[in-house]
Amino acid sequence: MAYKIVFFDIDGTLVNEEKQIPQDTMDAVHELKAKGIEPVIATGRAPYFIKPLAESLGINSYVTLNGGYAVYKGDPIYRRLLSRSSIEALVNVAAKHGHSLVFQGENEYYTDAELHPFMKDSVMSLKVDMPGYDPHFWKSNDIFQMFLHCEAGEEHLYEELLSELKLIRWHPQAMDVLPAGGSKAQGIAAMLEVLGISKEEAVAFGDGLNDKEMLEYVGLGIAMGNSHPELIPFADYVTTHVDEGGIRNGLIKAGLL
Structure with missing residues (x-):
């Protein structure tokens, strides 16, 4: 499968316990962009929590608030509210x-x-x-x-x-x-529809309980080596720890690096 887009969770995936982006992760994301593959943040965090991180990675598309608010290259494309x-x-x-x-x-x-x-x-x-x-x-x-x-x-x-x-x-x-029924997968689905990309052409990385639906939904769901044990059954592949080249190794597995 030729994957066209990659969704990245933040905490425990793009950043480690110290909330720092490992240098090998930074390099891997920039290499991914250079190859013409779209990197997108998919997080439980709100958009106002992620701006410095997104800017440092050169990412301007994101699914935030656990799928509740999605933006593609600065333009909001999906909103899901609590009643x-x-x-x-x-x-x-x-x-x-x-x-x-x-x-x-x-x-x-x-x-x-x-x-x-x-x-x-x-x-x-x-x-x-x-x-x-x-x-x-x-x-x-x-x-x-x-x-x-x-x-x-x-x-x-x-x-x-x-x-x-x-x-x-x-x-x-x-x-x-x-x-009820909310998940990151909803925001991802909305973005893929706008882009005309099938879910089978998408990859996602995550480590937490809020990543279950996302990893199940995409064509290749990758769990970090430091993932919550209950996430593992929902992943297609388990990469290494966030501080042990987890993102780079997962992208290599996907054939993207």
Whole structure:
């Protein structure tokens, strides 16, 4: 198969635990571009979290917010929102249990509890600016994704909402909140349709639980050597660790380098 486009997750894939891009990854992505293959970021992060990284890699197309917002060469091509009713339901349940939330809009994000330790610890782990404080931000803005801050084992408290919402843990004290059925694969599918590229001609790299659908969807799904164990069954190939040439080795496997 002659692959035409490659989607890259960020955390644990393009960047390591220190949130640094290994030099061999940087070089591999630039070589990929030189060969005329389109590199695209596909991340759970919001677009305002990825600009310095995207610029350093020379990438201007991305699928962000776990598939909720896709941009091709600077032009937005796909938007998927959380419904106001599902957000309100989550706000009410979270308040009952003292769990903080973060509301992610298109250009900015806000929390309903600016001093909550779980919120601070999880957001700080991303090495991004802290959210502003506005517990009512969701009432007058489009919300693509949320963070729900609670410990592992407390997910059952939200079972009544799972017909409308999807929860994916990415931190010991935080989960992404998407519309039910939401995934990176939705944003990828929208981009491929715009470009006239089949999913069989696409490659994707990932390492986390939010990468399952993406790796299954594309023609070649590659899991990093440092992947969550539950991701491995969804991959076609497992490359090496992010700090051990994982991206380069995966691109070689795909016949792209």
